[in-house]
Amino acid sequence: MKLSDIAARLNCDLSGDGSVEIFGVAGIENAREGELSFLVNPKYFPQLKHTRASGLIVGTDFGPAHIPLLRHRNPYLVFAKAIELFKQPRKQLPGIHPTAVVFPDAKLGRDVAVGAFSTIGARASIGNGVQVASHCVVEDDVTIDEQTILHPGCIIRERVRVGKQCIIQSNAVLGSDGFGYAKQDDGSWYRIVQAGTVVIEDEVEIGAGTMIDRAAVGETRIGQRTKIDNLVHIGHGCQIGRDCLICAQVGLAGSTRLGDNVILAGQVGAAGHLTIGSGVIAVAQTGIPSSVEPGKVISGSPAIDQKTWLKSSAIHARLPELNKHIRDLDKRIRDLEIIFKVIHESRE
Amino acid sequence: MKLSDIAARLNCDLSGDGSVEIFGVAGIENAREGELSFLVNPKYFPQLKHTRASGLIVGTDFGPAHIPLLRHRNPYLVFAKAIELFKQPRKQLPGIHPTAVVFPDAKLGRDVAVGAFSTIGARASIGNGVQVASHCVVEDDVTIDEQTILHPGCIIRERVRVGKQCIIQSNAVLGSDGFGYAKQDDGSWYRIVQAGTVVIEDEVEIGAGTMIDRAAVGETRIGQRTKIDNLVHIGHGCQIGRDCLICAQVGLAGSTRLGDNVILAGQVGAAGHLTIGSGVIAVAQTGIPSSVEPGKVISGSPAIDQKTWLKSSAIHARLPELNKHIRDLDKRIRDLEIIFKVIHESRE
Amino acid sequence: MKLSDIAARLNCDLSGDGSVEIFGVAGIENAREGELSFLVNPKYFPQLKHTRASGLIVGTDFGPAHIPLLRHRNPYLVFAKAIELFKQPRKQLPGIHPTAVVFPDAKLGRDVAVGAFSTIGARASIGNGVQVASHCVVEDDVTIDEQTILHPGCIIRERVRVGKQCIIQSNAVLGSDGFGYAKQDDGSWYRIVQAGTVVIEDEVEIGAGTMIDRAAVGETRIGQRTKIDNLVHIGHGCQIGRDCLICAQVGLAGSTRLGDNVILAGQVGAAGHLTIGSGVIAVAQTGIPSSVEPGKVISGSPAIDQKTWLKSSAIHARLPELNKHIRDLDKRIRDLEIIFKVIHESRE
Numbered sequence A, B, C: 001m002k003l004s005d006i007a008a009r010l011n012c013d014l015s016g017d018g019s020v021e022i023f024g025v026a027g028i029e030n031a032r033e034g035e036l037s038f039l040v041n042p043k044y045f046p047q048l049k050h051t052r053a054s055g056l057i058v059g060t061d062f063g064p065a066h067i068p069l070l071r072h073r074n075p076y077l078v079f080a081k082a083i084e085l086f087k088q089p090r091k092q093l094p095g096i097h098p099t100a101v102v103f104p105d106a107k108l109g110r111d112v113a114v115g116a117f118s119t120i121g122a123r124a125s126i127g128n129g130v131q132v133a134s135h136c137v138v139e140d141d142v143t144i145d146e147q148t149i150l151h152p153g154c155i156i157r158e159r160v161r162v163g164k165q166c167i168i169q170s171n172a173v174l175g176s177d178g179f180g181y182a183k184q185d186d187g188s189w190y191r192i193v194q195a196g197t198v199v200i201e202d203e204v205e206i207g208a209g210t211m212i213d214r215a216a217v218g219e220t221r222i223g224q225r226t227k228i229d230n231l232v233h234i235g236h237g238c239q240i241g242r243d244c245l246i247c248a249q250v251g252l253a254g255s256t257r258l259g260d261n262v263i264l265a266g267q268v269g270a271a272g273h274l275t276i277g278s279g280v281i282a283v284a285q286t287g288i289p290s291s292v293e294p295g296k297v298i299s300g301s302p303a304i305d306q307k308t309w310l311k312s313s314a315i316h317a318r319l320p321e322l323n324k325h326i327r328d329l330d331k332r333i334r335d336l337e338i339i340f341k342v343i344h345e346s347r348e
Helices: A003-009 A042-049 A075-086 A306-316 A319-345 B003-009 B042-051 B073-085 B306-316 B317-347 C005-008 C044-047 C075-086 C306-316 C319-347
Strands: A013-016 A036-037 A055-058 A069-071 A173-177 A179-183 A188-192 A197-200 A211-214 A219-222 A298-299 B013-015 B035-038 B055-058 B067-070 B173-176 B181-183 B190-191 B197-200 B211-213 B219-222 B297-299 C013-015 C035-040 C057-060 C069-071 C172-177 C180-181 C189-191 C197-200 C212-213 C220-223 C297-299
Touching: A003 A069, A003 A075, A013 B211, A036 A075, A036 B073, A075 C180, A173 A197, A173 B055, A173 B297, A179 B073, A188 B073, A197 A211, A211 A219, A211 B042, A306 A319, A319 B067, A319 C306, A319 C319, B003 B067, B003 B073, B003 C057, B055 B073, B067 B073, B073 C212, B173 B197, B181 C005, B181 C075, B190 C075, B211 B219, B219 C075, B297 B306, B306 B317, B306 C319, C005 C013, C005 C069, C005 C075, C035 C075, C057 C075, C069 C075, C172 C197, C197 C212, C212 C220, C297 C306, C306 C319
Parallel strands: A036 A055, A055 A069, A173 A211, A197 A219, B035 B055, B055 B067, B173 B211, B197 B219, C035 C057, C057 C069, C172 C212, C197 C220
Antiparallel strands: A013 A069, A179 A188, B013 B067, B181 B190, C013 C069, C180 C189
């Protein structure tokens, strides 16, 4: 495909020679001749002079370059669409693998794919075009809506409901029992039957090895279009809003609520029974012990305002210095005090 | 079931109309008419006036309310038992699924269930009433005692011993190889054969996606009635006591010992070869670099006494202010010093 | 085996009676008569007088003892080799289990083992002596080189390449889709097709439940002989060098590069697009927000030099005290200022 055709299809302003033939998309460092790349993160700007890419997707304010540029207001989004020109995600062909075990009373829509050794439980309802890869477990009374994709090894426990156009990565578990125990008089823990379920709304993505527990009563809910990364723990009864990004290894204790458009970076943890407002951004490893107002950017453990945290962290690294400064001040005050005493006594 | 009957069965003091018919249990916010709820966490007290629940389980000191109350000294425990009146955990029917692969010399007790595509290895011993769900791997020489439940996707590696009435959630792995390497002269890592095993005592629960490594020599052991949440890592050779609560995403490096009744909140990490005494409580995200005396409540990374940590954390957020204060003091001392010099010189 | 024979085979200096018969290897605390143990970590030195071991592997500078000693410059390595004298890792017998599903056009080398319910995809290439345990998924176009071991439940997604003599622990996933989204004008997230792959070089080990995401474009790469522990998240496009140790629950955001011989202790997190130099050591729970020079030892979140961090942390625990000290200094200065004012006024 010619670069000028790509520019047209992706609605970019082309500067430079558009006649070059492009055969693929690559990162700026690894791109070969004939590949299209992108340059958005300033960290990689020094790579500009070394790259062998035959074209670059950049922002509208990007300066001139010795290689053809495709300028766009949202270059990262254009990059995403450029990949699709050359690579379509693999699609599982419809059909039930002969080794799959599908309960006779499960309802399967049109063009459903069920891979090797996967099981579909009693009364499960699988929508049109759903792709269940190999080695998945879909238990009794589960609902999975149309076009959703389950990668190998997913486990969807009983009664869980998954919306349409969701993507569940490998070895994720939806509907594992919540971690709920009541303390008994002898100090031992009495198990609380986890009688609730999990609801995943439409267009949600769940990362590999992520665990979403079912509620004790009621439901754990993941809102529309929210994206969850790998190895995340969502405790029982959590309510996540729409369009959130929950990065890898985040953990939410039970019954915490997130608004919409919340971003939790990697390894963030939140206590239970909190309300985290819409638009909140928590920097990586933030520990959230209490509810957070909408729109806040927070950091640290325990979480504070991110700007304060940056300043506090800078001083934290200088605490030994500060400590010495305080001891020095103490000594200088003591000296002054002694001189004073001398003056005072000499005046008496 | 009438509310008065529930009160009687759960041994609660009923105040209000006990004749109302109850059909289920729900959270305070979602309860509908005819449902029983509970109110223990003061965070939810404002919900009291909005709830549509037809009855509430509360503590003995809870004030009067416009809806019937079931008072008990341990309301959370009563709530747990109330759920059971309406919802029993699903039970897998005994029997070996035709697709399961059971080694001829494995010993299976009475009423054992083995689900689709599960494997039971050579010389494995499976007690009466054990439920092995679908897609589980029980390797050679494993012992699982009576009434234990394995949810789908559990992997029990060779020689591991699991006690009775345990519950293992989906995709947990018991007996993965420990992470042990000896450094060689050339800087590369020499693998240490992990020759030991894992022992899970009775009534233990293991969360979804939790990994418990086998010891290099000897055994990794989880004590009776200890409950472990999701995505926890237990390193090789750890010894966990009885009645502990290990919350989600906790990580214990190798050979660390926990006493009884230890609580490690979410994302806590502990170094290897430590002794953490009975009754220790570590707040979420605590990093434990050294052994901890019994009964301590700790927080922070590195862990310190929790009360000190709370105070230190409060000051941490004010470090920029403190820093400015110190600079101001310095200036004021300098001013005094200059005046002194002037006085001193004027006196000479 | 006689202790003297073991000393000879492991190239140790024997001091004490070498005629004792040894039947196994055990930890210092659990060793019984007839077992060989080792003592390297000074934490366990007090165990010396209690141990029932019949021999001890120790360093060359270890003092005299009442039991026979095997001295060596690298006692931990010798211990590793001593275990092998008594315990060989279990080996899966070659052969394809009748329940396995192997695509007709997959290429299998000599002496390959494929366990129950495992699947080998189209055009996959499996080297000589590879052991694929039960319940593994090897997808289309995967390459696995000779002598590599896949434990039960591993998922190797399409096109991933695994080198020779690697060990992949249970429920690890190689090649899950990276977490990449471009923000759209309406605030929602547009999925970036993850068109790249994962390359695992030779002699790499991957822990149980570890997730390694495929790159958006290009590849995620794990260098030769690097060892990765359980529940680690490696984001898309990361490049890990050789001989690294990545401990449990570490998380690396996308496109971060590690040099060789890097050690990341448990629960360390690193932001995306960083360069972490060769030989860097990050202490447990370190949060790495920016690139790190080779050879640095770092700690804290955000990461700083480890020695500074130790000092800062010690002072952090004393912040309430420091704060009081500052207030005291302020008061003493105020007192001096008042006296001054008095002196000054008395002189006018």
